[in-house]
Amino acid sequence: MHADGFEYHRAGTVEEAVDLLGSIPDAEPLAGAHGLLPRMKTDEESPPALVDISRIERLSGIERDGGSLTVGALATHADIAESTAVREHAPALAEAAGAVGDLQVRAGGTIGGNLAHGDPRVDPAAAVLALKAKTTLRGPDGERTLAASELFEGEFETAVGADEIVTALEVPTDGAGTSAYHKRRNPLSGYAAVGVAGYLRCDEGAIEEARVGVTAVGPHPIRLRGVEAELEGASAEAATAAAAADRVGESLPASGVRSDPYASAEFRSHLLSVDTEDLLGGLLGDA
């Protein structure tokens, strides 16, 4: 439908937003409008009502507190990319946010919308998986948290309920690990053709903890468990990267690898191996 219009509501508080979402059938939150509006224009989504949460002050801001970073759902990609705290304690997230779209998209799009939408190609998602970040949600029954691995469920499907909003992202920063994100840009869309984020914590020349999150590869962002298994316990040297990247194949989504006019599933898997090895090689070089 090309509705002549849709209902528009602006929520002043989180409570109000949750109430509106609960009372108006099929209403959807609107934050930076850089995910939803493009799809409304092409008829891929047509919510009858929007609840604008972009003015809820409590949802913005980035804070470091003890062992974690709290990133407000309304923090824009630009806010995150430029934050000294994020750059220092969660470089993969800062790099992923900095790789989103262009200046205009980064200034408008928010982390909450980026994660809640479930677009299978978004950059920050890979970092969120690698960093084991948690999302905080608020719904009619109060607050709950979702682990990164529980958030993404399918193409444009997330575990965020219809009457829930994401309020924040919690990124653990206690470990002495390093992280990074690598984006291979699809020249057609500017989105990732393949995006890989890695987190490594090494001790005395051995890899103690390893996580690799990838985006644009399956129906939703995933972790490469086989690669992680190869890394954990292995020696922290560049050669390990190649051995780990060899196990990309077994970690791929069961439902198949994405295929689009830019890259077939086969080629995309190849690129993923190349980029995984490069990224891990870089991290191990620094470790």
Place this chain on the structure above:
Amino acid sequence: MSDAAEGGGVGEPDDAEGVFGSGVERREDIPLLTGEGDYTADVSRPGMAHLAIRRSDHAHARIVDIDTSEAEAMEGVAAVYTGEDVVDSGVPNSIPTAWMLPGLVTPQYRILATDKVRHEGSGVAAVVAESPQRARDALDRIDVEYEELDQVTEPVEAVEKDVPPVHEEAEDNVAFDFELGDEEAVEEAFADADHVASVDLRQPRIVPNAMEPRAAVAEWEDRTEKLRVWMTSQNPHLHRMLLSAGTLGVPENRIEVIAPEVGGGFGSKIYHYPDEAVTAWCSMQLGRPVKWRASRQEGYVTDCHGRDHDTTAEIALDDDGTVRGVRAETHAGLGAQLSQFGTATPSYLYATVLSGQYTVPAIHCRVVGAFTNTTPVDAYRGAGRAEGIYVIERLMDVGARAVGMDPAEFRRKNLVQPEEFPYESAAALVYDSGEYERAMDKALEHVGYEDLRERQERLREEGRYLGIGVANFVESAGLSPSGLAGDLGSQAGGWESSIVRFDSTGTLTVMAGTADQGQGHRTTYAQIAAEELGVDLEDIEVIEGDTDRIPQGMGTYGSRSASVGGGAIARAAREVRSKAREIAEHQLEASSEDVVFDDGTFHIEGAPDRSLHIQEIAHEAYLGHDLPEGMDPGLEETNFYDPENFTYPFGTHVAVVEVDPETGETSIEEYVAVDDCGEVINPMIVEGQVHGGIAQGIGAALYEGAAYGDDGTLETRRMDEYAVPHATQLPDFETDNTVTPSPHNPLGVKGVGESATIAAAPAVVSAVVDALEPFDIEHLDMPITPETVWRALGGAE
């Protein structure tokens, strides 16, 4: 060219002398860049309704039934029409082809489909409503029952496989079977030659993607029985004629076509499409203004695509690298309907440039034009010449390898030499002028060719793959000498018309039948008139794009505006000048030999104070008090300029790339373009044309290429699925030029609109293939995406 701004000085020089050839700033830019330009979509008329078109989402299907009742019942819907309604109205309802070929099959091309749909996007019903949203909503309420038919989207399959014909009139889907050249001579050459090298290649479909989608506003006025149509047109007069004689039957003198600002065309806005005719027809039915605007996605499936060639080409050579002959056999996809120049583009515009810049004693080309269940294919920037030069340049690469010569040296050896002009090629053209080696040397010097080859060697040892691609091009531009084009099948003239008029207060109005889509005619045309008449630029107004203001014209396509349009302006201005001179001689009481014209002023030789400025003479001409015996008043001339030949711009482009064999990624390190477009009116504008052209050529080589899926619908239907290159994906361009005037053009200009697109694709493809020489790659088809390279190198095995 890159330092051109210094030469002439940017900005309006205060004396008119030297205006021609200087990098005057574009007079149109401020309104265009600040959003003040008025485009068709900005036109609004009292009582205007909005049209949306229901399009087929099948490639090939019989229309069983169309139920419009639910849409008609919607609030705010004024009318819903089907193809049958158009037929019942009795209008001619036939979009004609503008170029006949022997044996051409010409099925009727209706403005809304009736019996069946032949490509995705073809219009089946029209909704007129009070708002554009309402009109589009109503489209979903139209129930169309189809019976799907097998479809075919590839030209070779279309004629070789047993598939249901797109048109009953052409059982084998062959629209034409065209031949050019001397087959016997070619056979002999091939039999005698020491080597034969060949290449099979595909030139994929290009979606033109002008920045402004197509649009039309039509207003039928019952009172005067007049139809006024604002539309995105490269040639409003052609559209007037086709709306009259082809689709609607309204007398030509009661149609006004207005092309306001037009945001790019690249060929796609030349043609008469069904949609603009439906807009006008709806306005006539309802007696109220109607507006239609294509969405970007509608553009993907309705704007005529470019290219779509499948070719086997061969070159015959002697041991010493002398070219003996060339032959090519091409299947060209025409799409589901014949667009106006859809037949000319893959036949004459293509086969006649197969000699390129080289002496090729024998040439033969066969082209089978095939109907396919796809969006119609027609001229896209470079039209035919781009496809032909691509073929000869690919052959020059495989030929060089066959005889073991450096590709640049091999090209040089076979170049047509300056003293051979006018040069009659074996492909039926007579090249007007050229100094090919000079431009080629300049380009090779810019990149440091010899050093590059050494660097390439060194890098290969480190496992890095640098490639150097050299492309020489020549094109037949300045379309077209009417008689010659007529002999070959054109149904239209190739002249251009201009009116140059002094107003009674001394200002000057220049009108031309061309139509700007961003090229900067308001600047360059004023420069031409300023040069001829010595009038300051600020006193000159340029008018285009309105058939009621400019009586006749052919439009802007085929790199013709500067050469043919500019030629008409120069000739009209010269006639104005000679009439002004007669008045000057009369009023100065001097004889012709004693009066000199200098920078706008007629004065007596040796007595500069006895003078009259041409703008004062204009006033006298309209006053009519004191004119030479028998002279009519007024100072205005109309000129129809019909060129005696095409013009032949040429040049050499060099691309330097590095290819990563692991990921297949190509990065362009350096790009040098040396163009010769004859005399240069405005170097800054020429450079702009070259930049845009290279971008589109690189787009074709590395990124673009429309693909149809197994169901015959377009797979690459949005800008995130079809890659128009972004500025960040393009290298810096180094541009330079040489000047070889066209001997027959009134201004010595050759045109430059299409040149760089023609040159860039073969230059880049050649560079990538050169980089991959160690892997024994002889050729790769466009677009050469990373996956193309990866597969070619066996990555998938």
